[in-house]
Amino acid sequence: KKKIAIMTSGGDSPGMNGVVRACVRMAIHLGCDAYCIYEGYEGLVRGGDLIRKMAWYDVRGWLSEGGTLIGTARCMAFYERPGRLAAAKNLIINGIDALIICGGDGSLTGADRFRAEWPSLLEELVSQGEFKADEIEPFRHLNIVGLVGSIDNDLSGTDATIGCYSALARICHAIDLIEATASSHSRAFVVEVMGRHCGWLALMAGVATGADFIFIPEKPSEDNWREEMCSIVEHHRKIGKRKTIVVIAEGALDREGNKITPTMVKDLLADKDGLGLDTRITTLGHVQRGGTAVAYDRMLATLQGVEAVRAVLEATPDTKTCVIAINENKIVRKPLMEAVLDTKKVAKAIERQAFEEAMALRDTEFSE
Numbered sequence: 501k502k503k504i505a506i507m508t509s510g511g512d513s514p515g516m517n518g519v520v521r522a523c524v525r526m527a528i529h530l531g532c533d534a535y536c537i538y539e540g541y542e543g544l545v546r547g548g549d550l551i552r553k554m555a556w557y558d559v560r561g562w563l564s565e566g567g568t569l570i571g572t573a574r575c576m577a578f579y580e581r582p583g584r585l586a587a588a589k590n591l592i593i594n595g596i597d598a599l600i601i602c603g604g605d606g607s608l609t610g611a612d613r614f615r616a617e618w619p620s621l622l623e624e625l626v627s628q629g630e631f632k633a634d635e636i637e638p639f640r641h642l643n644i645v646g647l648v649g650s651i652d653n654d655l656s657g658t659d660a661t662i663g664c665y666s667a668l669a670r671i672c673h674a675i676d677l678i679e680a681t682a683s684s685h686s687r688a689f690v691v692e693v694m695g696r697h698c699g700w701l702a703l704m705a706g707v708a709t710g711a712d713f714i715f716i717p718e719k720p721s722e723d724n725w726r727e728e729m730c731s732i733v734e735h736h737r738k739i740g741k742r743k744t745i746v747v748i749a750e751g752a753l754d755r756e757g758n759k760i761t762p763t764m765v766k767d768l769l770a771d772k773d774g775l776g777l778d779t780r781i782t783t784l785g786h787v788q789r790g791g792t793a794v795a796y797d798r799m800l801a802t803l804q805g806v807e808a809v810r811a812v813l814e815a816t817p818d819t820k821t822c823v824i825a826i827n828e829n830k831i832v833r834k835p836l837m838e839a840v841l842d843t844k845k846v847a848k849a850i851e852r853q854a855f856e857e858a859m860a861l862r863d864t865e866f867s868e
């Protein structure tokens with residue numbers, strides 16, 4: 501019987517439990533044994549009871565649960581070869597050579613490296629006397645499939661990562677709540693949202709709540725952002741708006757690549773010589789990541805989980821490690837590392853854009 505293992509890694513995101521449920525049940529449906537690796541890569545390295553066989557009913561009710569019920573952890577040991585050697589040993593002991601990982605791009609890159617290293621890990625285990633050559637023969641190839649679980653929606657090549665719409669819904673709900681106080685007291689609020697280096701959550705939340713101004717890393721703010729924001733807010737106030745909402749991504753930058761902080765924005769809105777607004781900062785924090793998944797994330801988790809099991813069973817030694825994506829409403833398989841590299845290119849472009857604009861600014865200043 502083929503044995504397939506599923507694990508979650510990196511920051512938790514709503515929908516991860518739906519992924520585990522779908523993978524476990526699809527694996528069983530196709531006549532395989534399903535395993536869960538608890539505590540992410542930590543479980544892979546430590547093995548023992550952190551690798552557990554799952555039954556159909558073990559994942560009952562998981563669709564509506566937040567976080568990840570099989571745990572996730574930052575695992576330093578997996579970064580080192582002895583850790584990966586222990587992980588390989590644990591998989592072989594359990595008869596597993598097919599792994600589905602739901603996590604962010606960092607976790608998935610780690611998985612791809614593990615797969616590439618697999619033959620040499622097996623050789624080392626044999627030379628250490630852990631296994632005989634014929635014992636590892638059925639495990640010659642490790643097949644890995646990735647699913648993107650992250651609230652940040654920061655992977656190139658997929659329209660949505662599992663969890664991003666739940667976080668977006670939570671942010672919008674929080675801003676709706678804040679608006680009661682903003683309107684009542686005629687206050688301004690600077691709302692900081694997560695997203696690491698990606699501005700998707702901030703941009704979409706700003707659009708969905710009709711925010712007055714939005715800061716995101718992908719579009720570093722012009723050097724006149726202070727004047728621009730103040731004049732927009734002033735205009736909105738003049739036409740009778742009693743509340744001001746500025747959404748700022750945690751990775752927001754100015755054109756020189758400097759961080760724009762909520763305090764900088766607040767000080768400006770509150771400046772007595774300017775707008776003089778009674779202003780508060782709300783950092784939404786992990787409230788955005790918790791709670792039950794919205795319908796879209798449950799659907800995405802289920803459809804992609806089913807596809808991941810198919811993909812891991814169909815993988816051959818020659819196929820590249822794939823990631824399950826969604827493009828224009830279709831669930832598709834994509835080469836994992838291409839998606840990761842494209843993501844890195846975008847991040848680099850943001851840095852470069854900020855750098856080039858800073859250089860251009862410096863040149864103008866020097867020539868004046």
Ligand code: F6P
Pocket residue numbers: 511604650651652694695696750789
């Ligand atoms: O990647 C998800 C995320 O929530 C980011 O938006 C945020 O920057 C980060 O994780 C926070 O990480 P931690 O939970 O380790 O503080």
